[in-house]
Amino acid sequence: MSGQHWNNKNMKQIALEDVVKTYRRYAPFYDRLFGAVLEPGRRALADVVCKSSPASILEVGVGTGLMLSRYPADSSIVGVDVSSEMLEVAGKRIKSGTTREIHLIKMDAETMNFYDAHFDCVTVPYVLSVTPNPDKLIAEIRRVCRKGGLIFILNHFSGSHFWWFLERAVRSIADKIGFRSDFGFDEQILKHDWEVLSVKNVNFLGLSKLVVIRNV
Numbered sequence: 001m002s003g004q005h006w007n008n009k010n011m012k013q014i015a016l017e018d019v020v021k022t023y024r025r026y027a028p029f030y031d032r033l034f035g036a037v038l039e040p041g042r043r044a045l046a047d048v049v050c051k052s053s054p055a056s057i058l059e060v061g062v063g064t065g066l067m068l069s070r071y072p073a074d075s076s077i078v079g080v081d082v083s084s085e086m087l088e089v090a091g092k093r094i095k096s097g098t099t100r101e102i103h104l105i106k107m108d109a110e111t112m113n114f115y116d117a118h119f120d121c122v123t124v125p126y127v128l129s130v131t132p133n134p135d136k137l138i139a140e141i142r143r144v145c146r147k148g149g150l151i152f153i154l155n156h157f158s159g160s161h162f163w164w165f166l167e168r169a170v171r172s173i174a175d176k177i178g179f180r181s182d183f184g185f186d187e188q189i190l191k192h193d194w195e196v197l198s199v200k201n202v203n204f205l206g207l208s209k210l211v212v213i214r215n216v
Helices: 016-034 039-052 084-097 134-144 164-177 185-190
Strands: 056-060 076-081 102-106 119-125 145-155 195-202 208-214
Touching: 016 084, 039 119, 039 145, 039 195, 039 208, 056 134, 076 084, 084 102, 119 134, 134 145, 185 208
Parallel strands: 056 076, 056 119, 076 102, 119 145
Antiparallel strands: 145 208, 195 208
16 A cells, blocks of 8 residues: 555545535536546446346446446346436436336435345445545445445545645545545555455556455
């Protein structure tokens, strides 16, 4: 790891209202803004999920649905998001691009209405640094994922020398841009008592990491 340590108490706070408001603005042009630049990470995520062939998948923060058509054809899929506007775009994408049965639900992933151990696999693409309370989100995805199931986290984490200046430049406006740039891997991933199976740098100059975790 980078050797840098981040204090969660000093992490920029984001309110749920900020997230909803920000992604209401992003919804009409999210794909153009973040589609291509984050596409390598999505491809890598799709590859590892398809190799694991889960019977059921929960995608947390489904957004405009860019990942939905890439999951295994025989997997049942549920996608949740707090943004009605983003879900509307995802719904249109499903209707025009696939005949698969995919359920989209407006839901705060920090308090999900699913039974314990409900899913074989949970994917969390570009969401962990967006949610107001990352620890609550992690507790929930572990609760709804069966023991021995897989959790895939795709996210930006602080520490890259190349991205250091940009992280500092936008740190104070996390609530305006909808994500935290100062987000430590050790504090958000390694502190939990789950099994980290692999970590892979993805996207331009290691902007993001794809983390594969076994729920224990």
